[in-house]
Amino acid sequence: xxxxxxxxxxxxxxxxxxxxxxxxxxxxxxxxxxxxxxxxxxxxxxxxxxxxxxxxxxxxxxxxxxxxxxxxxxxxxxxxxxxxxxxxxxxxxxxxxxxxxxxxxxxxxxxxxxxxxxxxxxxxxxxxxxxxxxxxxxxxxxxxxxxxxxxxxxxxxxxxxxxxxxxxxxxxxxxxxxxxxxxxxxxxxxxxxxxxxxxxxxxxxxxxxxxxxxxxxxxxxxxxxxxx
Numbered sequence: 001x002x003x004x005x006x007x008x009x010x011x012x013x014x015x016x017x018x019x020x021x022x023x024x025x026x027x028x029x030x031x032x033x034x035x036x037x038x039x040x041x042x043x044x045x046x047x048x049x050x051x052x053x054x055x056x057x058x059x060x061x062x063x064x065x066x067x068x069x070x071x072x073x074x075x076x077x078x079x080x081x082x083x084x085x086x087x088x089x090x091x092x093x094x095x096x097x098x099x100x101x102x103x104x105x106x107x108x109x110x111x112x113x114x115x116x117x118x119x120x121x122x123x124x125x126x127x128x129x130x131x132x133x134x135x136x137x138x139x140x141x142x143x144x145x146x147x148x149x150x151x152x153x154x155x156x157x158x159x160x161x162x163x164x165x166x167x168x169x170x171x172x173x174x175x176x177x178x179x180x181x182x183x184x185x186x187x188x189x190x191x192x193x194x195x196x197x198x199x200x201x202x203x204x205x206x207x208x209x210x211x212x213x214x215x216x217x218x219x220x221x222x223x224x225x226x227x228x
Contacts, residue, residue: 002083014027018031024052027107041193050225067171070172094123108156
């Protein structure tokens with residue numbers, strides 16, 4: 001496979017900051033949030049309220065710092081051999097030759113999401129959307145993340161009919177520990193989750209805190225949380 005560093009297309013959109021929610025942008029008249037938030041949504045929705053609505057700042061954990069360091073190391077190593085190319089050129093090339101791209105920015109104004117995909121493998125027959133995780137457990141929250149990346153990518157590629165497959169991989173290894181085809185049923189499932197997120201943003205749905213006390217005991221926001 002050929003390594004290709006895809007240039008970002010974020011400048012193609014008019015972006016406004018949400019007046020009340022940190023990190024939410026308004027793109028084409030709709031709230032748009034980072035796909036990584038789905039990890040918090042699956043862990044404890046109240047974290048989202050505390051961090052982005054109340055703007056409470058807490059330090060990163062040791063695990064978070066280590067994850068960032070490993071991620072950056074992998075990205076820098078990839079750049080050593082990757083050639084810069086446009087998304088359109090890589091799409092065309094991948095019809096004949098398999099390619100790998102990392103940190104690919106995707107955005108879906110229609111579905112209100114955006115983010116950077118850890119790795120995309122484009123082949124003549126399919127696209128594999130890979131999200132790297134530190135462990136090997138496919139939690140619902142991490143599955144929802146990769147599904148959202150697939151949804152945004154599907155909007156980005158237009159009428160290309162190649163199959164899209166989402167996958168979770170153990171960070172720093174080649175171990176794919178979960179994967180699925182992004183089909184109509186999966187698309188409906190992630191759109192249901194995104195609809196709930198929009199409800200949190202517009203105030204029509206309440207933030208539901210986790211009932212798992214083990215999560216609470218290790219939460220960075222416990223001293224600020226009325227549910228702890």
